[in-house]
Amino acid sequence: FMPETCDIEHIxxxxxxxxxxxxxxxxxxxxxDNQQRYALGNLTLLKPRDNGKIGCASFDKKYTKVYGKxxxxxxxxxxxxxxxxxxxxxxxxxxxxxxxxGTIHENLLLNLKRE
Numbered sequence: 001f002m003p004e005t006c007d008i009e010h011i012x013x014x015x016x017x018x019x020x021x022x023x024x025x026x027x028x029x030x031x032x033d034n035q036q037r038y039a040l041g042n043l044t045l046l047k048p049r050d051n052g053k054i055g056c057a058s059f060d061k062k063y064t065k066v067y068g069k070x071x072x073x074x075x076x077x078x079x080x081x082x083x084x085x086x087x088x089x090x091x092x093x094x095x096x097x098x099x100x101x102g103t104i105h106e107n108l109l110l111n112l113k114r115e
Contacts, residue, residue, distance in 0.1 A: 041097025059084035
């Protein structure tokens with residue numbers, strides 16, 4: 001993907017329609033109150049048409065319709081390795097955010113060593 005051709009997708013919806021997400025009210029409250037729906041681990045890049053296609057759907061539906069269909073996207077994001085469809089998706093958001101931060105840190109260190 002090129003950044004200018006991408007939308008930022010919120011895996012767990014940023015809005016208020018969570019009807020397709022089978023999670024507890026406590027988990028919803030935590031995701032909303034702790035602002036985790038805006039956390040790095042809850043964000044990914046999608047083509048604009050794909051982002052519009054999946055909206056606020058559950059993780060499983062998003063994966064079936066978009067995330068799991070594109071071979072490059074699937075390989076690069078590995079979203080299916082995180083438990084976004086569990087009753088507590090905030091754990092997946094936190095773990096994925098830490099993994100992304102770790103990858104960024106490793107890449108920065110590699111670039112610094114080259115200089």
